[in-house]
Amino acid sequence: MDQTNHTLTIERIQKSTFVWFEENWIHDNELHNHRKGQLIYVEQGFQYLTVAGKMYLLPQNHVAWIPSGALHKTNSHSERIKLMVLFFDTPQFDSAQDQLFFSQVQLFSAPKVLREMILYCEKWSKLIEEDEHEKVFLGALLHELPYFAAQLLQLGITLPQENRLQAVLNHLHDHYTAAFTLDEIAMLSNLSLRTIERLFKKETGMTLAKYQQLLRIIKSLELLSTKQFTISQIAYKVGYKSVQAFTNSFYAVMKYRPSSFMMD
Template identity: 30%
Template sequence: MLTTTEFLVELENIDSRPETMFVQQHSEENYPLHQHQKTQLVYVRSGVAYLITPSKTYFLPARHYVLVPPRLAHRVLFHSPQHIITGLCFAEARDTDHPFFGKLGIYPVTDLLYEMLRYTESWYGHYGPEQYEAYLFLLNLKLVLPRISHHPLPLALPTTEDPRLVPVLRYIYEHIGELLELSGLARHFGFSPRSLSRLFQECLSISFGQYLKLRRMMAAMELMLKTRQTISEIAYAVGYNSLASFSNTFYKLVGQRPSQFAAREQ
């Protein structure tokens, strides 16, 4: 793992040669928000991670990759002690306005992409046209992405730095398995229910109820990847007393049943 100083030096190095592909094999944990001039692919090889941007937090499970468009500030935060990522920064190619490469997306890693990424595991540094075979391989990897990546993971949690709401969101995260109601939270933090409801809309552009559902689904997905708990145990652990209610909410937000997601991630 690089120190923050070493990471910032590498960040400058990546963008110093617009014509090259850059391959890196390390974690971005605890590094500050940063951006690249190039489109970046970050592949989580193991562990559970979150992609943080100035406005949202995205769930990033193992065996998925995130496509980060040029000049989008981001950082990766891991909630597991063991993690490995592969980062590919593609040569600059006016990707900002491209319908696929111009927007952030989190996608499952197909068998084809898994083998291609595995082939690069020993690579590090710049690969330009002068390294013809490696450069062509990485270019083809990039070009195949829109053809194999059709179903982005939909969960994104709005974030804020508003000091009035930050402790409330932290409390929700730390007590996700408990009964959490707007009136009780408002009373605990010295708000009226109406004021706290307005604060959620003002800072996050979603309601308290919507935020709580998203937070609970992210917690559930993390438990599916990190533990051997049953779906019923996980539902209870994230605050649901009804397995049917949990399953239906999960399906509406994620697009598949909890059992389907858990089976695919084994």
């Protein structure tokens, strides 16, 4: 995400805002950072972000704010990915609350008005020269961003640093559709049940069961974004035994139902 062409990099752009639209994004999957903050909007497909040791999924019609200077990388397994990325100089904050918002990674569903504003910015894509209309419009968008984030998503998975948990993580990621027992997990890691639970909660901030639930919802969002499967098919593909159980779990994480995502 560093280059607009072979010779121009984001860091060499002097203007305070910069718009970059890409029909079929090519990812370098390398950790990097920018002096500008960036707002990423996924118009089509889904995008994985890794920021400061945490992995996030950014579904279609959602946005992510990445603060300036944050070490991050992007990748996607979508066959097609359409992204709009808006870069901003560090904004002047009106309040401590706004300062906190822009200093952290933020993910949320883009309301229709925000989507339309972002898509309108395509007219300035890769424009190097200063444009007063662009500056004013993007400034207004940035100013309103905290107010658009009515429902922030918790779609981040902390990547544990504890080596003894690696076997547990690998098992959960490879077998997220299957029920697991704590005895089974203990055998994989050669740790006691109590130690596993304590370390896992300390490193990831969640229980094993909650981690598996989040994995299932993230995988379901990938499938939903393809528009190739029904909700019922997706429910069973990600390990739920009923559509109702899947819908309830999805709502608990996303705060809306999977049918709403498909209508987006």
